[in-house]
Amino acid sequence: MLIALFPGDGIGPEIVAQAKRVLDALAIPGITYEEGLVGGAAYKAVGHPLPPETLELAKRADAILFGAVGDPDCDSLERHLRPEQAILGLRKELGLFSNLRPAKVFPELADASALKQEVASAIDLLIVRETNGDVYFGEKGMRKTPEGLREGYDIMSYNEEQVRKIAHQGFQAARARRGKLCSVDKANVLETSQLWRDVVIEVSADYPDVALSHMYVDNAAMQLVRNPGQFDVIVTGNMFGDILSDQASMCVGSIGMLASATLNDSNQGLYEPIHGSAPDIAGQGKANPLATVLSAGMMLRYSLNLPEQADRIEAAVAKALADGARSFDLGGTMSTVEMGDAVLAAL
Amino acid sequence: MLIALFPGDGIGPEIVAQAKRVLDALAIPGITYEEGLVGGAAYKAVGHPLPPETLELAKRADAILFGAVGDPDCDSLERHLRPEQAILGLRKELGLFSNLRPAKVFPELADASALKQEVASAIDLLIVRETNGDVYFGEKGMRKTPEGLREGYDIMSYNEEQVRKIAHQGFQAARARRGKLCSVDKANVLETSQLWRDVVIEVSADYPDVALSHMYVDNAAMQLVRNPGQFDVIVTGNMFGDILSDQASMCVGSIGMLASATLNDSNQGLYEPIHGSAPDIAGQGKANPLATVLSAGMMLRYSLNLPEQADRIEAAVAKALADGARSFDLGGTMSTVEMGDAVLAAL
Ligand SMILES: CC(C)[C@H](C(=O)O)[C@@H](O)C(=O)O
Ligand SMILES: CC(C)[C@H](C(=O)O)[C@@H](O)C(=O)O
Numbered sequence: 001m002l003i004a005l006f007p008g009d010g011i012g013p014e015i016v017a018q019a020k021r022v023l024d025a026l027a028i029p030g031i032t033y034e035e036g037l038v039g040g041a042a043y044k045a046v047g048h049p050l051p052p053e054t055l056e057l058a059k060r061a062d063a064i065l066f067g068a069v070g071d072p073d074c075d076s077l078e079r080h081l082r083p084e085q086a087i088l089g090l091r092k093e094l095g096l097f098s099n100l101r102p103a104k105v106f107p108e109l110a111d112a113s114a115l116k117q118e119v120a121s122a123i124d125l126l127i128v129r130e131t132n133g134d135v136y137f138g139e140k141g142m143r144k145t146p147e148g149l150r151e152g153y154d155i156m157s158y159n160e161e162q163v164r165k166i167a168h169q170g171f172q173a174a175r176a177r178r179g180k181l182c183s184v185d186k187a188n189v190l191e192t193s194q195l196w197r198d199v200v201i202e203v204s205a206d207y208p209d210v211a212l213s214h215m216y217v218d219n220a221a222m223q224l225v226r227n228p229g230q231f232d233v234i235v236t237g238n239m240f241g242d243i244l245s246d247q248a249s250m251c252v253g254s255i256g257m258l259a260s261a262t263l264n265d266s267n268q269g270l271y272e273p274i275h276g277s278a279p280d281i282a283g284q285g286k287a288n289p290l291a292t293v294l295s296a297g298m299m300l301r302y303s304l305n306l307p308e309q310a311d312r313i314e315a316a317v318a319k320a321l322a323d324g325a326r327s328f329d330l331g332g333t334m335s336t337v338e339m340g341d342a343v344l345a346a347l
Numbered sequence: 348m349l350i351a352l353f354p355g356d357g358i359g360p361e362i363v364a365q366a367k368r369v370l371d372a373l374a375i376p377g378i379t380y381e382e383g384l385v386g387g388a389a390y391k392a393v394g395h396p397l398p399p400e401t402l403e404l405a406k407r408a409d410a411i412l413f414g415a416v417g418d419p420d421c422d423s424l425e426r427h428l429r430p431e432q433a434i435l436g437l438r439k440e441l442g443l444f445s446n447l448r449p450a451k452v453f454p455e456l457a458d459a460s461a462l463k464q465e466v467a468s469a470i471d472l473l474i475v476r477e478t479n480g481d482v483y484f485g486e487k488g489m490r491k492t493p494e495g496l497r498e499g500y501d502i503m504s505y506n507e508e509q510v511r512k513i514a515h516q517g518f519q520a521a522r523a524r525r526g527k528l529c530s531v532d533k534a535n536v537l538e539t540s541q542l543w544r545d546v547v548i549e550v551s552a553d554y555p556d557v558a559l560s561h562m563y564v565d566n567a568a569m570q571l572v573r574n575p576g577q578f579d580v581i582v583t584g585n586m587f588g589d590i591l592s593d594q595a596s597m598c599v600g601s602i603g604m605l606a607s608a609t610l611n612d613s614n615q616g617l618y619e620p621i622h623g624s625a626p627d628i629a630g631q632g633k634a635n636p637l638a639t640v641l642s643a644g645m646m647l648r649y650s651l652n653l654p655e656q657a658d659r660i661e662a663a664v665a666k667a668l669a670d671g672a673r674s675f676d677l678g679g680t681m682s683t684v685e686m687g688d689a690v691l692a693a694l
Contacts, residue, residue: 079535084536114466114572114573115462115572116462116463136536140537149506150507151507152504152537152539152542152543153538153539154503155500157500159492160496161496190482190487190501191487191501192501196499199497221597222594223597224594225461225594226461243568243587243590246568247569249569250568250569
């Protein structure tokens, strides 16, 4: 089994290093690792955020453990050269369409949220976001209006096949959890959403055991503040999922703790913390590596089919927290390496 | 001065009636009122959510006081016949492009938010949302892919003129407040956003006294939970504004208290509470009319140029709250009419 390690920019290398230590400690037979350049680091080294060798390695690998991309030095580059294109390119080229973002409060950290404790501690939801279509990947560009005005445009669209695939992911995830699926769209305004809603309803026929509801995206953004505990699984498109999943993770409070997976049809997956590259603290040993460690856990579960090892990682993180391990973002003083030590000690 | 009253559906008629009582009590010389049918009520009466007579009245009026639209009986109608089309049609036909949504916590209600009190009580922001363009009004439809699959599509676009107009609204609003403007977009993915950002930066040259920042929409959704007190004025497009303004109002907690204005170039405006038609409590005298009363206040301020009268309405609402007036949504037992009485008593 081959794992591609893509540390990327900012704090990426520091946090991926700790996740690698944890994986090493599990001594899983038959795992090999290869490292690749992505993001601003790749641009600076070889002139492109997703160089051909990186893409080739990604395709060969069973799973990708990804740090973070984003580098202020690259802000004024043309869009196709910016660090973020690495993640968009990997999603598209590998068909990574199903982005899974669990949001759950760790009991030890229940006070970290801006939400009242009783509201935050009820959060236990999973956002299933489509990441191969929508307004992200439609035709786009700058053009002139008939009056000669500059105009930017982006085509939003989904076809029934794309919606069907992600809907099945949502229903299956709900079936494995508490059996509730909320599909989020804007069908009162968008035709793309109307097709989305129609197809989700068609797919629901295969899942009579899952309770399906529909919510407009503006209302969903309200409900995620008012009462996030009402949600089990949310399934939504690329654009709305981008917004709602970040909002949901902030509701949990400790954004340094949240992992994500993005899968394709053959369970190849990209695993990354939901936080960014945090250039302001890069290289200072202040980053919290736990989201990346937990992402490695998701990798073992979803792409390598090693659920017991995944459980061990999750239990070790929980124990480390219970034993008082706190990085700066959690109000403590432990360094990135010390947080890694704490997980290893708990393993 | 002619004011069009469009009560609409659900609780609409009850709340507009109380706002009308408050306006009557101010005895403003030269104001006349005409009532029109909109939404599901209009569909049921004459077969269209925005009948020609209603549109004609709206165009003649100096301002529109709007209740709410939305009726579950209409859920299965074709989109162009649904109640929401009344609001979209009025925005488009009257060129109402500048939607202003202030979000501020009333000190008496600071505990109503799901956010911690210290987080919620710092909220004092204004969202300026463009409402004539974006993916709402571009070409849209259902088509077949080359493989014969159903596909829904919607074109997102903005031209420089549209962005310039709303950017000026944002900068002027910021200048009249605390001098901070945050423009929200997704320029790392969307060409529409890239044009948006370019034009906002161009317009900023006219406002050297306003501090401009830019934020991606996913980050904005996080920051509105983490630390909403950081924002003064947010300017954004139609789609992102729909989501963020609802999220922001829920952060305040008491959604029954929040007013909005949507203006065109000649300061004609549509004024409405941000909450919906609440069909579940319609006709029971349980609705909180204060958001509509405050919307009437905004109407006096922005479209009728009567700032002293607007101040009187706002002061009366604050006094009514301070005197203990609480409708059901605020944890009290006062009816819609009793809430109106309380404002009248405070006037
Ligand atoms: C970096 C950016 C292009 C990306 C997205 O919008 O998908 C990010 O925000 C995410 O959610 O993974
Ligand atoms: C009813 C709907 C079409 C409308 C919108 O999306 O603009 C509403 O949500 C709003 O924000 O006024």
